[in-house]
Amino acid sequence: MTMVVTPWEVRGEIDYDRLIREFGTKRITPELLERIKKHTGDLHFLLRRGIFFSHRDLDWILDEYEKGNKFYLYTGRGPSENVHIGHLVPWVLTKWLQDRFGAKLYFQMTDDEKYLFKRNLELEEANRLAYENALDVIALGFDPDKTFIFSDIDYAKTLYREAIKVAKRLTLSTAKAVFGFKNSNNVGEIFFTSMQAVPAFLESVKTGRNVPCLIPYAIDQDAHFRVARDILPKLGFYKPAAIHSKFVPGLLRGGKMSASDPRSAIFTVDDPETVRKKISAAFTGGRDTAEEQKKLGGRPEICSVFRYFEFFFEEDDRKLEEIFSECRSGSRICGDCKEELAKKVIGFLEDHQKKRERARDVLEKFIVRD
C-alpha cells in the first residue's frame, strides 16, 4: 500500500526514513539528545525512544537558547471530534519542553480548517469542539501563565491580519505543489495554511522582537511548516524550528490511531467498559493459539498493544523492555497483556477525566480571543 502522508491523510506502511529524506528534515541524533539533556537534566521517554525522531533547526534553537535567546513553543489541534490518546503524544512532549525550558506556548485550535475541510462539519460544532478539546490540553498540566490557547475563529482579528502577509507571498502554484490542491478544493482550504503559519511568528509580532519558535508536531503536518519556513524570513522573522513525532498506531491492524474509526482509538472521554472492549479487540502480535505462542513467542514489533505501552503507558524503559522480552519469549500471553494495558489506560483516563472537568473552571485563564 502506497505511503501517503499529508496534513489531511495518512495511510499505507509508514517509512520514517523515507519521510526524512522526502521532506528534507534531519534525524534527531544521540548527540542532539545529549545536548538537550545538558539543559533539562533528563530526557523524556518520547525523545529517548525516538518517537520524536526528526527535526528542523533544533540545533539552532539550542544555539540561541545557550546565547540567552529563549524560544517559545507552538503546537495545535484540528478540533473535529473528541481527543484520543494519539493526539496527546505531541502535547505531552510539548508540556515537558515548557516545564524544562520555561517556554511560552501558543496552542492553535484550527476550527476554521476543520470546518473548511470536513464536508458535514458545521462551523458552530467545530468551534464548540475547539473549547472541548482545550480541556484535554489543560488537563495535561500546562502552565496557565505561559500557555495561550485560541480558536482560529475567535482569534481571527489577530490572526487574519498576519495571515494575509503570508498569503500575499504564497502563490497558487506553490500551494498546489506542496498540498496537492485540485480545482475541486474550496478557496478556504487553499488559503488556510496562511492561518496555520501565524502562530510561528505571532510572539515576534506581539513583542516587537524576533523570537525563535519551536513547533512539536506529528510529521503529517510538515507541509504547512515547509511553507511557513519559506515565507517567514521574507517577513523578517526566523524560520520556525520543529521536532516531529511518529504516528501513534491504531488498535486495529495497520494505519494510525484515527478518530474516523472509533474502534481504532481510545478517546479521552471513553468509559472503562469501552476501553476494555476496544483493547480486547485490538490487533496484537500474538499467535493463533496459546500453545503456539508459548513455543514461538509473540511479535511485539507488530503489536498495537505493545505500541501503547511504548508511546504512552509505560514510561519506565526497563519495564518496557521486560514486556518486550516476555512477549518474545512466549511467557506473556495476549489476554493478560491486554488486561495490564487496560488497567493502565483506565487508571490514566480516570485521572485525566477528573482534570479535564476541573479544566472547565480555569479554561478562561488559558484562552486568548479578540
Next chain:
Amino acid sequence: MTMVVTPWEVRGEIDYDRLIREFGTKRITPELLERIKKHTGDLHFLLRRGIFFSHRDLDWILDEYEKGNKFYLYTGRGPSENVHIGHLVPWVLTKWLQDRFGAKLYFQMTDDEKYLFKRNLELEEANRLAYENALDVIALGFDPDKTFIFSDIDYAKTLYREAIKVAKRLTLSTAKAVFGFKNSNNVGEIFFTSMQAVPAFLESVKTGRNVPCLIPYAIDQDAHFRVARDILPKLGFYKPAAIHSKFVPGLLRGGKMSASDPRSAIFTVDDPETVRKKISAAFTGGRDTAEEQKKLGGRPEICSVFRYFEFFFEEDDRKLEEIFSECRSGSRICGDCKEELAKKVIGFLEDHQKKRERARDVLEKFIVRD
C-alpha cells in the same frame, strides 16, 4: 481596443449593452424608475440620466419593500489611495437611497484586498487609507445612526467567521472561471471574494432574520456579486440585489477616471490650482481652432468636461441640456466651459474638504470594529 471589465482592471471602449448581456444583468427600465419614484417622490439625476443603468433583482427589492420588508444597503471601497470624484458617484446615490428609504448601510473598506493585490502596498498603509477614505464617505452626509463603516482588517473576527462559510462553497475551479485567476495569483487573492461577500448577508446574521440587501456599485465589481448570489442561498440567505453604475470617464482621452494616472482624476484632496491645471489639460470634444468650432460645433458626446457636468457637477437637467446644445451649436468655447467646470469643482471641493476635516471628529460614530 478590447473591452476588459474585471474588479481589478477596466480598459478599452466600454460597451454597456454588452456588459448587460455578458454579465446577465437587467437594464433599469423607465417603468422601474417610475416604481422607485412612487416611494421617493423624485428621482436622483444618476438614475434619471441612466448613469445607474443596470440592476439585478431591483424589482424584487421593491416588492419586498412594498410588503414592509425593508432592505439594507451595502457598498464599499478598496482603499489604495486618495478618493477621487469617480469614487463618489456610487456613494452619492447610496446616500440618496439611504435618505429616501431609511435604509441601513454597511460600508466595507477592503484594505485586505488592496494589500493582497497591490505588490508595493504595505498593510499598515492600506489600513490607514481605509480610515482616510472613510472621511470622504462621511463628508457626503450619511446618517451616523444607520451607517456602519469598517476596515476588513479591523473587523476580521466578525467577517472571517462568515467568510469561511462562503469559501467552503466556492471551488478553485469556479473562482478561476469567474475571476480568471492563474497559478501566479497568491492564495489571499483567491480567498478574498469570500470577505467581500459577507456584508451582503451580515445584517441577516446580526438580526437573525433574512433581510434583503441592495448593493449599488460600479459594474466592474460584478464578478464578486455573481459569486455571492450563487452561494448565499446555499447558506439560507437571499441573493443580494444590485444596481450598477457606469464608470466616470477620466479627464484624459479614453478610459475611466483612474487613480493610477493622477492627471486623469480629480481627487477630493486636490487644491484649486491642481484642479484648474487638470481641467485645463482635459480632453474635450472641441475642434482644432475656435473658428472651426464656431462653424462645426463641439462634440459633447466625447468630451470629458461635459461628462463631469453630467455625472456630478450639474444636477439640473435643463442646464445640462443647455451646455450640451451650446456646445453642439458652437456657441460654447472649450476654455470658458472648462473654467465653468473648474469653478464648480473647486466650490464643491472647498465644501467637501471642510466636511471631510470635520468628519475626523465623528469618525468613531461610523466605525464598527471587533
